[in-house]
Amino acid sequence: MNKKLYIQTLGCAMNERDSEHIIAELEEKENYQITTNPQEADLILINTCSVREKPEKKLFSEIGQYAKIKKNDAKIGICGCTASHLGESILKRSKAVDFVLGARNVSKISQIIHQKRVAWVDIDYDDSSYIFSSKQNSILKGMINISIGCDKKCTYCIVPHTRGNEISIPTHLIINEAKRLANQGTKEILLLGQNVNNYGKRFSIPHRKINFTQLLYEISQIDGIQRIRFTSPHPLHMDDEFIEEFAHNPKLCKAIHMPLQSGSTKILQKMKRGYTKEWFLNRVEKMYSLIPHLSISTDIIVGFPTESEEDFLDTLDVLEKVQFDTLYSFIYSSRPHTEAAKWIENKEVGEIDEEEAKRRLILLKDKHRDILTQNNQKELNNIHSILFESYDEQNKLLEGRSDTNKLIRVKAGRNLVGEICKVKISEIKGAQLIGELM
Numbered sequence: 001m002n003k004k005l006y007i008q009t010l011g012c013a014m015n016e017r018d019s020e021h022i023i024a025e026l027e028e029k030e031n032y033q034i035t036t037n038p039q040e041a042d043l044i045l046i047n048t049c050s051v052r053e054k055p056e057k058k059l060f061s062e063i064g065q066y067a068k069i070k071k072n073d074a075k076i077g078i079c080g081c082t083a084s085h086l087g088e089s090i091l092k093r094s095k096a097v098d099f100v101l102g103a104r105n106v107s108k109i110s111q112i113i114h115q116k117r118v119a120w121v122d123i124d125y126d127d128s129s130y131i132f133s134s135k136q137n138s139i140l141k142g143m144i145n146i147s148i149g150c151d152k153k154c155t156y157c158i159v160p161h162t163r164g165n166e167i168s169i170p171t172h173l174i175i176n177e178a179k180r181l182a183n184q185g186t187k188e189i190l191l192l193g194q195n196v197n198n199y200g201k202r203f204s205i206p207h208r209k210i211n212f213t214q215l216l217y218e219i220s221q222i223d224g225i226q227r228i229r230f231t232s233p234h235p236l237h238m239d240d241e242f243i244e245e246f247a248h249n250p251k252l253c254k255a256i257h258m259p260l261q262s263g264s265t266k267i268l269q270k271m272k273r274g275y276t277k278e279w280f281l282n283r284v285e286k287m288y289s290l291i292p293h294l295s296i297s298t299d300i301i302v303g304f305p306t307e308s309e310e311d312f313l314d315t316l317d318v319l320e321k322v323q324f325d326t327l328y329s330f331i332y333s334s335r336p337h338t339e340a341a342k343w344i345e346n347k348e349v350g351e352i353d354e355e356e357a358k359r360r361l362i363l364l365k366d367k368h369r370d371i372l373t374q375n376n377q378k379e380l381n382n383i384h385s386i387l388f389e390s391y392d393e394q395n396k397l398l399e400g401r402s403d404t405n406k407l408i409r410v411k412a413g414r415n416l417v418g419e420i421c422k423v424k425i426s427e428i429k430g431a432q433l434i435g436e437l438m
Helices: 013-030 055-069 081-086 088-093 103-112 159-163 171-183 212-220 240-248 265-271 277-290 309-322 339-345 354-377
Strands: 003-009 032-034 043-048 075-080 099-102 118-120 141-145 188-192 227-231 255-257 295-302 326-331 383-392 397-402 407-411 420-429 432-437
Touching (some): 003 013, 013 032, 013 075, 013 141, 043 081, 055 075, 055 081, 081 088, 081 099, 081 159, 088 099, 088 118, 103 159, 141 171, 171 188, 171 212, 212 227, 212 240, 240 277, 265 277, 265 309, 295 309, 295 354, 407 420
Parallel strands (some): 003 032, 043 075, 099 118, 188 227
Antiparallel strands (some): 383 420, 420 432
């Protein structure tokens, strides 16, 4: 009889892929079956994220809720980034938790479930050559890890302390996985890594020299794969060779995530991002010159220690110049093990006033909303290639994304899920784009 697994996934696409790996390993090797009801689960897993605000408080709140409703003999396991940096302290703070598995130790899931009250959080562990059991939530779209860990030393970021040093996945494993996905009908793949465009910097086994641009080209040669996306690239590594391939390779979707973090060169230096405001704008300008319809998304932190009003105005200036399609914006929140947290602890710098930080975030979001409203109006009569992902039979409504990652709905009398079709934008309702088949 199958055992039941319930998993809650928090955070980024890397965590989503880790959860897919965990589910596949437990289904294949331990006879588990996924359930959406934690009350009937034999194993409850929380795959945690440490990037967002107050992750520890939220984690222990979640543990408490699951402990109240779980079956008497059900186990609770904590995985992911918060698991990595809290480690054994989770076990000390909560008797309800049976084990803790770090973000760098996912391949050990089928072993640790048989242990009691243990924490495996080795951030130097290398499973870059481990071949996971396969599991994808979608047949049409698949995710592939191309690297693990991060070598960057951004002063606000905890990720290097939870996922360890950067190691690239061997190319042949990536190509084999992409071919497997193509053979099962996958049309679009998403390549994942903390700094995907730094691919090839370091392998843990003997390996031919290759960079991210070459990897993109090799994957694009696979029959059946029609679209390729990737996240997250680092602005520092967007050299001309990469931009040329990105612009001219028809299989590469023309949407890119460029994490700005701040528009101020001074703050970027404090953050140890490695580039300037001018470099970022130069890369954007070059891409727009080659891909006028390019869609760019970004991350921005406001209220970083020492950020002045002038620094914030620099950020607004970049927002205006780039016209980001998607903006993920946050007030700076101190994270353990980070350099910026130590500055504050040692009183080397003070934190930005909370009300002032909130004011800046509101201004940033308002300005971005105005940009979106103006740019959305320009979409009328534009033509997009849409990969349809769902069909509402009752309302005869198709939904899918353009290669620029815009969500578009289309009235249609037939189910075209899995097809890539040309669509003309015929109506705009606020942020919603509605089109008609051509």
